[in-house]
Amino acid sequence: MKLNSNSQTEVDRQRSVGRTFYAMLEQDGLAIATLKYMPVTVFAPLNSAFQHMKHDSKDAHLVLYHMANSPHPLNTLGTTVNTMRTGNPPLWITRVKNDIYVNNAKILTHSHLTNLQHNHHSNKQVLHILDRVLEPIQFQSEAVGNVNPSAGDFLDEAENIVLGAYRLRNFRERLSKKAKKDIFKNEGKHTFFIPIDEGFQPPPRPEKIDELVIDGHVIPNQVLFTRPTPDSVPYQTLAFTDKIKVNISFSTEIDNNHERKYVKSHTIVGDSNHPEGVVLAEIVKANIPVKNGVVHLIHRPLMVVDTTVTQFLEDKEDGPLYKFYEVIRDVEGDFMDRLTTMRELTLFAPSNQAWRDESLTHVLRDRQKIKEILHMHLLEEKLPMEKIVYGNTNQLLQVHTLAPRRDLYFNVITNGSNKTLTVEGGGVNATVIQPDIAATNGIVHIIDKVLGVPVATVGQKMAQDPMLNQTYILGKTQGFNNQLNDKENRFTYFVPRDYAWRKMETKYPTALKKLFMRDFAYHAKQILERHLVVSDKAYSMATLRNMTQYESVQLSTVRDVVKIRVKEAEKSYYIEWNNEWIHVFRPDVECTNGIIHVIDTVFLRDSDITVTGGSEAAQPLRVILGFIVCLLISQYL
Template identity: 30%
Template sequence: MPPLFFLIFILFTPIKSDLWAETERMPDLQQWRALCGYYAVATAYMKDSNARITVFAPVDDVFTYNPDIRALDQKETLSHIVDSQVVDLTMNKLWDKQTLIRSTINSGYTYITQFENNPGNFSYFANAGMLCNHASNQWGIISGEQYLFKICTPMGHRPYPGTALSFIREHDVTVFEERQYNNRDLSQIRDILDRTPDIALVIYGSSAWNGFHTFFIPNDAAFARVVDRNRVDREVLLAHVTSTNRVLFTWPWLYDGGQHYYPSVRFSANIIEDNFKLKLVMRNITDRRTGKWDLYAVSEVYERYSQFRRGAVWAKILVPNIPTQNGVVHIIDNVLGIVSETIDMMIYRNEKTTTLMRYINTIGQIVRNYFSATGGLVTFFAPWNEAFDRIPEQIERRLLRDRIWLEQILKLHIVPAKELTSDEITNETIVNTIDNMRQLYFIKGEWPANNVTYYVIGGGIKTAIMMDNVAATNGIVHYIERVLGVPYQTLWEIMRNESRLQYSFHMMSNLQLRYSMDPWQVLTPEQNFTFFVPTNEAWQQQPQSLVSRMNDGNHWQALQYVYKRHILQGQALMYTDLRERTYVMMNDEKVVITRRGRFFELYWPRGNRRARVIEGGEIAGINGYMHMIDNVLIYEPDLRAEACSTQPVFFQLLIVSIVMCWRPGWFSHLYTVFFYR
């Protein structure tokens, strides 16, 4: 061959590289490269440029925050390598199926899930590992016949070489020696499946050809909580399995706020696929003190039927993300769908309500009778331990000393003769508590889309419902993060944190009045206030010229005079304490409180202005109560309130000095008049 032709052949012949060489030039894949270097099979596949494989490689941050991954054995490392090219990830279009199933080179399966964030923008997951494009502008690295995708979360446990049924029935303990999970505590469900061979073989033992599922498997401790074991029938077993081809790992499921509802296989087998009589959902709850978060599988029932009660059953996921040959297994600590505990038993067993039980036991059986089996149906808003941690120490000491106040606080959390679930809650929902005096108000917030949070307002405290619709045999329990009716902030701190009061907060930031709203401790009755504070919308309704002049810095005393018209000093009035009468406000002006239907109104006679007290807008503070109003008691002549007091002190002293110099005997004459007359 002529030398020139040989040179041209070399220059224009494409050079095939391999993933092993590609990863050497990528600084964020060095931990993965080092892990593959330990095992000959993984290294051989990475170096073979002709091998049609797809590699899901964790970036270095995954190894940093999950040190256990550095010790993966060869089989676990090979579970990150798929024996085919997953070209679907590079097409950037919506799949026909949400989950793709691909086999790995160690005879396991990888489940690849797609989520559409917005039209044309997708997120992808390989098992529980999220494919990350923020570390690089490339979705995948292509080298010859090979694909490599970076993942920024762990993929999960090593796949189990069998179906979910064989995982439950496995007796050979040596199979689990090198794994991070086992089936030692699954003897109860093993016996139940042996008694129902049709469910065991068709659903739990289904092959890949019959479809893939997500299996929630209760351990032995979960079945120990069930009082009547005969209630665990076929429908209960099917309630623990999602419908066909719904293979969902924890991280993908929680990616969109954990709000992906799926019917159990019991209903997906019907003609109507979206029959959501029993829905499965996954939630995560974060502990504010430790920062750790727990995962829960939740079965929600909105109609009573068969063995199921209305409400939800929460089961903590103990071992998540175990891939099998027919789906994924999550081991849980409760039996979904079965309710066999009263409210009293439930909060006594819950490790997050130990402080609540201590407070209930302080006043004996007065409140606890409502939670027993003979107490009738109730809805109970149960504060967690961290809710009591928010209470200031001086308020907590008073609460424990005053048993009458403690009883009133606990009764504020109980709604009698009603099973109130979240599907019945709207922004107009109002319910009575068992003391027949105070009411509970609700807010349904949705941010971002599909992420709904419910809030309850009672006794001036607004709190989020963290675990909702927990079913008991005698009612419904909602776990909340604050104690209703017990203040923990000053009025100034409340204004700073309340989004609807930001106009008033910024206006008062430069006023001396703010120090009255924010005392470091409450010493006298004069330091208790009732503050009728205008909302942002109330200020926006006022003439902009008037508001601008009030905030220009030259009329701060006039602005403070206006705010004192909204403050009642020396009295802390709850919404139930308001009466139709005339009150003398902090600026010595009279304001009349009247009733219009079920609402209260403030009427200011001199300015002929009215402001309605917003229902449910009561907020309790350490130094009083705050009520939101929809208007401002203000008018144009308020600007003159500071006319004689805005002169600089320097000029006032200068005038006095001039008079004293001009009339030398003036000061002595003034002294004689005042002290010797």
């Protein structure tokens, strides 16, 4: 591989790799001399890669940082290679399945130029193509001491390093005071998180940065750059000991096509000074390579729980919940006062991206509606994910919100050791994307949707809700479910949950099996039609209660009519049908074309069972009649 020749190969390479890097290489005398006389590996960025750079691409030593002083084909790349930049700072290699990363840049393994090998004057030379520029530490001036610093040296020399407006004095002082500098200077390969000075407010916070908290800012024996590191994978910190256990994981927020990287410490086992829970910090400057690993600057210290839920919302103008905070602030009412004064609370907070849903546009104009929606996200108790998972072990967990008669329902989806928590409220099923953020007076769970603003039709909601699975399957017969997506009508659907069908099985075991058979689909459809009211409006439980205060009411169903009466007792609704009071497990599940009321008992008459059972009993009679008819016909042939 002869990069200084005038061959066609060089011209092709210049066009493919990009003129920017090639022009920089031509101006670097040491780089040219190396290519002429020494074995080398060149990591060459594409021209488009320079668009991602954070500093001036005319750095005099940038080219040498892209060159290793020994040849490394893909199959021999280890975990690190030394560069030719002054001080020989290392490049860190990460393999993720079939991808290979150099620091935070990916090698384009499918490029015809990657892994290009050439022997030049008996010197083996290798070329790899990158999708990003490799960015070394950049100093304020050439006159610096340590040009290949460890994380500890980086902290000591922070004033001489180009870091924009970020200052690191406070954390450095805490390291000195607690005699913990050595862990940032330890040889090896580690990941370090350094909070900037701005994150040391309010004033009591610096005193909380003790030895264990400092240990909780270091992941030992792993170099984790942001791009190759998967989200939500926990890594043990130096604070993972017999007495206290702290993990760190990465996460990504996409807000209006803008990507933000976060890191969160999870204190799984704490003590009186280190409460359990999650502390979330934005990575404000990522992927700073050092001699013993990588440094990420974060906007606040990890592990330190010293803010209320309100202060967490206010913490950062462009933080993970700034849109939610804007909505709270813009709506006049007592929601913020309740957040501030409550001693214990759980807040299900929609992410910034969740508030950009177009279906919310009209809701945000309705102040009364948005007040109700906000209160649906707030519980008057501490409810960590562990407690929700435990509460969901034998039955579906249901909790009251601060919105009257608006409960939340949870579902835990287990995939191996991973657990995903979903929460349903007001017809919306949201996923918890950041659980267990700890505050002094409660817990915040960040969710991916705004609760209480339905976006699904009755049919779509039936298909999505795991609690309604049996009714949905039954409704597939003879196309009953098809009508549920009609947006011209308004449906009130009394839907038996799966529990209701299991309860029916204990009373009519044979009948239930038959209902789910194809031969009895007509009878199944008739039973479901009794549960579906079609009108020009949908009926909430409160409306039905008011309508039936003194006597029952007949509602037109798809089949005929259903006669019901509704009462409210002990914060629950009950429907009287066929002289039986039926518990409404989940009232008022709103949809775009109606309302679902989830009930604990099927609207089933004994005559339905007789008819259904008779279908099978009549089969021998049909065979006999058919035989007689055939016999009679044969006599006339």
